[in-house]
Each structure stands twice: as C-alpha cells, then as structure tokens.
Amino acid sequence: MRAASAGHGAPVASPAGQTTxxxxxxxxxxxxxxxxxxxxxxxGTELAKLRVLLWPDASLDDHLAELGAILSTGTNxxxxxxxxxxxxxxxxxTGFLEVGxxxxxxxxxxxxxxxxxxxxxxTEGLRHQGIGRRLMRxxxxxxxxxxxxxxxxxxxxxxxxxxxxxxxxxxxxxxxCVHFRKTLEGPRSIRMIPRSPRPxxxxxxxxxxxxxxxxxxxSTTLSCSFGSVRAxxxxxxxxxxxx
Numbered sequence: 001m002r003a004a005s006a007g008h009g010a011p012v013a014s015p016a017g018q019t020t021x022x023x024x025x026x027x028x029x030x031x032x033x034x035x036x037x038x039x040x041x042x043x044g045t046e047l048a049k050l051r052v053l054l055w056p057d058a059s060l061d062d063h064l065a066e067l068g069a070i071l072s073t074g075t076n077x078x079x080x081x082x083x084x085x086x087x088x089x090x091x092x093x094t095g096f097l098e099v100g101x102x103x104x105x106x107x108x109x110x111x112x113x114x115x116x117x118x119x120x121x122x123t124e125g126l127r128h129q130g131i132g133r134r135l136m137r138x139x140x141x142x143x144x145x146x147x148x149x150x151x152x153x154x155x156x157x158x159x160x161x162x163x164x165x166x167x168x169x170x171x172x173x174x175x176x177c178v179h180f181r182k183t184l185e186g187p188r189s190i191r192m193i194p195r196s197p198r199p200x201x202x203x204x205x206x207x208x209x210x211x212x213x214x215x216x217x218x219s220t221t222l223s224c225s226f227g228s229v230r231a232x233x234x235x236x237x238x239x240x241x242x243x
Contacts, residue, residue, distance in 0.1 A: 036138045039083040039096065041071045046093050047085065054121045076100045080146060081118070084138050086131050095122035097135035099142060105152035107174025115143025117153035136169050 039047055048063040055063070067083075075081055081100030085093050098119040105114040117139060122131045140151055155162040157176055167173075 035088065035094075036084055036086050036134050039067075039071060039085045041068070043085060043093065044068060044071065047083070047096060050093060050096055050121055050123070051119070053123075054119060070098075076118070079103075082139075082142055084135055084142070086122070086135055093123075094126050095131050095135055097121075097132075097139050099139040101143075101146055101148070102152070105150075108150045108152055112150070113146065113148055115139065115146065115148040115151045117151065120153070132165065133169060 044064055044067050048060055048067055051063040051067070052058070052060055058066075070076055070081055070083060079101040081098065084097045084099070086095040087093050096119070097117065099115055099117055101113045102116040103113060104110045105116055108114045117136075120132065120135065122135075143151055151171075153166055153171060155166060157178065163173070
C-alpha cells in the first residue's frame with residue numbers, strides 16, 4: 001500500500017526505506033492527551049471514508065473489507081500491523097496512520113525488522129496543527145515495542161511537500177527511483193506449414209549382367225526405397241547402393 005504524507009490528501013509514494021533519527025519516546029498518558037488511539041472495528045465506516053480520500057482508486061466497500069481484516073487480526077498478511085487514528089474532542093476522526101512491520105526496507109539494517117508507514121493522512125482544514133506529528137510519534141512507539149530500531153516510509157518522487165513533512169520528523173532520503181512497466185501484446189499467431197509425408201519410392205527390376213571373367217551372366221534383382229538401391233544377386237547375396 002502506498003504511504004501518504006501527514007496533512008496531504010493526495011496519496012504519495014517514493015523510494016522506501018527512509019530512516020528516522022532520535023525522536024523522544026511517547027508515554028501512554030501523552031498518547032491519550034494527544035487524542036491519538038488505536039483504531040477499533042467500530043471505526044470501520046468513518047475510517048474507510050478517510051481512506052477513500054487518500055486512496056480513491058479503491059471503493060468504499062473495498063476499504064471496509066480490508067479494514068475489517070486488519071482490525072480483527074492485527075496483521076497485514078502475516079506481519080503485525082496497527083492503524084492509529086486521531087480524533088477531536090467530539091470523537092470525530094481527524095486523521096490516521098497505518099504502520100506495520102516489514103522484514104526489510106531500503107537503507108535499513110537488513111538483519112532487523114522495520115516499522116513501515118503504509119498510510120498517513122490528516123483531514124484537510126486540520127493540517128499543520130501537529131496532528132500528523134502526533135500520529136507519527138505514536139507509530140514510532142509502537143515500532144519500538146515490536147523491537148524495531150528504524151522506521152521507514154515512502155513518498156512520490158515529485159511530491160515535495162510530503163518529502164518535507166517526512167524530513168521535518170527526522171526521516172532522511174536513502175534512495176530515489178523511477179519504476180517502469182510495459183504492456184505486452186497477446187501471443188502472435190504463427191502459421192505452421194504442414195510437413196509433407198516422406199516420399200517413398202519402390203521399384204523392382206530384373207537385370208542381367210555379365211560376371212567379369214566368368215563368361216556367364218547372372219540375374220540381379222533391384223529394389224529402390226527412398227534414395228537407396230538394394231541389389232540382390234543370385235550368387236553373392238544383397239548389396240546396398242546409396243544414390
């Protein structure tokens with residue numbers, strides 16, 4: 001899944017594997033005061049509507065189905081994952097951040113799992129108020145509890161605002177890349193020319209030839225089959241002749 005920068009509605013994706021520097025630990029009481037908590041199944045519909053704003057290519061029903069699987073199992077596939085949500089004093093969701101474990105990420109220690117930001121979103125009109133920062137700090141604390149020493153994320157290569165948001169929170173760029181694809185046409189039909197059956201020629205004739213030095217002639221039978229002649233003489237057996 002693509003990640004989005006805090007406070008920016010458009011989905012963003014760029015080179016994965018951006019590593020954080022030191023960020024102060026967030027205690028549970030700090031998490032509660034910041035109006036950030038773990039998403040629950042009861043948040044499904046409201047959270048799915050925010051997801052549609054971030055990833056409009058999928059339908060609301062698609063998001064609801066995916067959220068149901070993540071929130072009920074706490075995993076994405078086989079690895080742990082959590083969705084953190086922010087809310088106002090009335091309880092209305094104002095943003096979310098999805099973070100999960102990955103076995104590796106570009107620029108990170110390949111021998112340790114990495115906390116990876118899969119999605120990061122703050123409602124338009126409430127951005128630049130520190131909501132995205134609080135969501136990220138909560139995600140980092142969750143990753144620490146999973147034994148991670150690094151966090152990674154990604155953003156579109158041309159989304160400068162998203163990149164600045166990551167760097168403001170201690171992320172550093174480790175790679176930039178452009179992905180390519182090409183559509184292949186269907187299999188081309190090849191006209192097969194049927195192979196003609198191998199011709200076979202047979203002939204039989206009786207030949208008479210004089211045997212040198214004998215003063216006699218002898219009968220010879222010839223049969224031909226595809227490029228060869230087999231001659232059988234009355235006195236000396238058969239002889240194969242290649243044409």
